[in-house]
Amino acid sequence: MSYDTYTCSPPVSSSTPATLTFNSFQEGGDGGAESECDTQFHSDDTPVVALSTGWFNNKQRCSNSITIYGNGKSVQAMVVDECDSTMGCDAEHAYQPPCANNTVDASKAVWEALGVPEESDDWGKLEITWSDA
Template identity: 40%
Template structure:
């Protein structure tokens, strides 16, 4: 019986200690398991992007931010979280498949921080499906998020970090 999932970040295999948005950066996940009357922590090694198990408790994850249209007639279909289309004037985000997981972040707010230190909060409404071309460290946001950062959407992708916002 799994009773907890705690994420602790490993260092970059290059030895620099810096975390980079790549599949090679490690995350150590400890599952606390109850066996009879004892609680035992078992480390389970998983790739960096697989952080959906700790939805609500993840901070400063490096990512690449791209722009996405959430309105009907734009790329993709309705948002996976609620089956609806949403206005691109709202602060919205689609998470890459590994971070989206089975929808644990649907309707939750994440904080996105630019390389320049500006922070914007956006609501998770969709999955950025890696089976359909989304990168494994990609968050795809509405044009409103880009405007809030003061970044032109024609840039394509920009490095950011994201964190869960505690409720």
């Protein structure tokens, strides 16, 4: 099976449209290896995200905060990883397909701060906007 891959992402604005997805950045979580920015794992209770390859921009957003707007709320989260839009389906990427070019892959803490119930249909994939904090 082949997947679309991307090296670019849409331009970042004060209200950048994106799809929020769920990721565990903890050791043994579905994020796979340590976060690319700091070679650390991060608790599900910490608001952290991985950005699509284009937005990650060769680590240029590492350790920066972004503001995520969704479900009528907002939350700040720190960029700790890349959601690889160029490669996937291997051990390093937890056998997941490549990310789309408009993905903000977020920890459980981000989802909880946005007030999205775990049992809702929106949990795991939610249309949001984001901006640099």
